[in-house]
Amino acid sequence: MKNYSLKIAILFCAVLVFSKCKPEDEVKSSTCTFSDAESKAYYNTAMKFANSPTRSNCNVLKTASLDLIKKFEKCDAATKAQIAQLTQQWNNIDCNSF
Numbered sequence: 001m002k003n004y005s006l007k008i009a010i011l012f013c014a015v016l017v018f019s020k021c022k023p024e025d026e027v028k029s030s031t032c033t034f035s036d037a038e039s040k041a042y043y044n045t046a047m048k049f050a051n052s053p054t055r056s057n058c059n060v061l062k063t064a065s066l067d068l069i070k071k072f073e074k075c076d077a078a079t080k081a082q083i084a085q086l087t088q089q090w091n092n093i094d095c096n097s098f
Contacts, residue, residue, distance in 0.1 A: 032071075042068060045060055048060075058098045059095045062095060066090050
Protein backbone atom coordinates (compact mmCIF):
# COMPACT_ATOMS: atom_id res chain seq x y z
CA MET A 1 0.00 0.00 0.00
CA LYS A 2 2.87 2.38 0.77
CA ASN A 3 4.37 1.81 -2.68
CA TYR A 4 0.98 2.50 -4.31
CA SER A 5 0.62 5.80 -2.45
CA LEU A 6 4.18 6.76 -3.35
CA LYS A 7 3.56 6.00 -7.03
CA ILE A 8 0.37 8.08 -7.00
CA ALA A 9 2.18 10.97 -5.33
CA ILE A 10 5.04 10.79 -7.84
CA LEU A 11 2.58 10.71 -10.72
CA PHE A 12 0.68 13.74 -9.39
CA CYS A 13 3.91 15.69 -8.93
CA ALA A 14 4.97 14.81 -12.46
CA VAL A 15 1.66 16.11 -13.80
CA LEU A 16 2.12 19.34 -11.85
CA VAL A 17 5.68 19.77 -13.11
CA PHE A 18 4.70 19.46 -16.74
CA SER A 19 1.56 21.60 -16.52
CA LYS A 20 1.58 25.36 -16.59
CA CYS A 21 -0.55 28.00 -14.96
CA LYS A 22 -3.22 29.77 -16.90
CA PRO A 23 -1.86 32.97 -18.42
CA GLU A 24 -4.29 35.22 -16.55
CA ASP A 25 -3.65 38.41 -14.63
CA GLU A 26 -4.54 36.91 -11.25
CA VAL A 27 -1.53 34.60 -11.31
CA LYS A 28 0.74 36.20 -8.76
CA SER A 29 4.10 34.87 -9.93
CA SER A 30 5.88 32.86 -12.56
CA THR A 31 6.69 30.07 -10.11
CA CYS A 32 3.98 28.10 -11.88
CA THR A 33 6.28 27.22 -14.72
CA PHE A 34 9.44 25.24 -14.45
CA SER A 35 12.53 25.28 -16.56
CA ASP A 36 13.59 22.19 -18.43
CA ALA A 37 16.43 21.83 -15.93
CA GLU A 38 14.01 21.83 -12.97
CA SER A 39 11.71 19.33 -14.65
CA LYS A 40 14.59 17.04 -15.57
CA ALA A 41 16.08 17.29 -12.08
CA TYR A 42 12.80 16.22 -10.47
CA TYR A 43 12.30 13.45 -13.02
CA ASN A 44 15.84 12.19 -12.41
CA THR A 45 15.26 12.22 -8.65
CA ALA A 46 12.06 10.21 -9.06
CA MET A 47 13.73 7.75 -11.42
CA LYS A 48 16.71 7.32 -9.11
CA PHE A 49 14.33 6.31 -6.34
CA ALA A 50 12.33 4.05 -8.67
CA ASN A 51 15.50 2.26 -9.75
CA SER A 52 17.03 2.12 -6.28
CA PRO A 53 14.40 2.48 -3.53
CA THR A 54 16.67 3.22 -0.58
CA ARG A 55 15.99 5.31 2.51
CA SER A 56 18.37 7.99 1.27
CA ASN A 57 16.78 8.19 -2.19
CA CYS A 58 13.33 8.24 -0.59
CA ASN A 59 14.29 11.18 1.63
CA VAL A 60 15.74 13.08 -1.34
CA LEU A 61 12.58 12.46 -3.38
CA LYS A 62 10.33 13.40 -0.47
CA THR A 63 12.18 16.68 0.05
CA ALA A 64 12.18 17.46 -3.67
CA SER A 65 8.47 16.70 -3.89
CA LEU A 66 7.56 18.88 -0.92
CA ASP A 67 9.67 21.71 -2.36
CA LEU A 68 7.90 21.31 -5.69
CA ILE A 69 4.50 21.40 -4.02
CA LYS A 70 5.45 24.66 -2.26
CA LYS A 71 6.08 26.25 -5.64
CA PHE A 72 2.51 25.45 -6.65
CA GLU A 73 0.99 27.19 -3.62
CA LYS A 74 1.11 30.49 -5.55
CA CYS A 75 -0.22 28.95 -8.73
CA ASP A 76 -3.71 28.18 -9.90
CA ALA A 77 -2.69 24.89 -11.57
CA ALA A 78 -3.89 23.05 -8.47
CA THR A 79 -6.47 23.86 -5.82
CA LYS A 80 -5.55 24.47 -2.20
CA ALA A 81 -7.29 21.21 -1.31
CA GLN A 82 -5.22 19.28 -3.85
CA ILE A 83 -2.02 20.86 -2.58
CA ALA A 84 -2.95 20.10 1.04
CA GLN A 85 -3.83 16.51 0.18
CA LEU A 86 -0.62 15.94 -1.75
CA THR A 87 1.46 17.55 0.99
CA GLN A 88 -0.18 15.28 3.56
CA GLN A 89 0.47 12.22 1.39
CA TRP A 90 4.16 13.05 1.12
CA ASN A 91 4.38 13.83 4.85
CA ASN A 92 2.84 10.42 5.58
CA ILE A 93 5.49 8.55 3.61
CA ASP A 94 7.91 6.86 6.00
CA CYS A 95 11.27 6.53 4.30
CA ASN A 96 12.53 4.39 7.19
CA SER A 97 10.71 1.43 5.64
CA PHE A 98 13.23 1.37 2.79
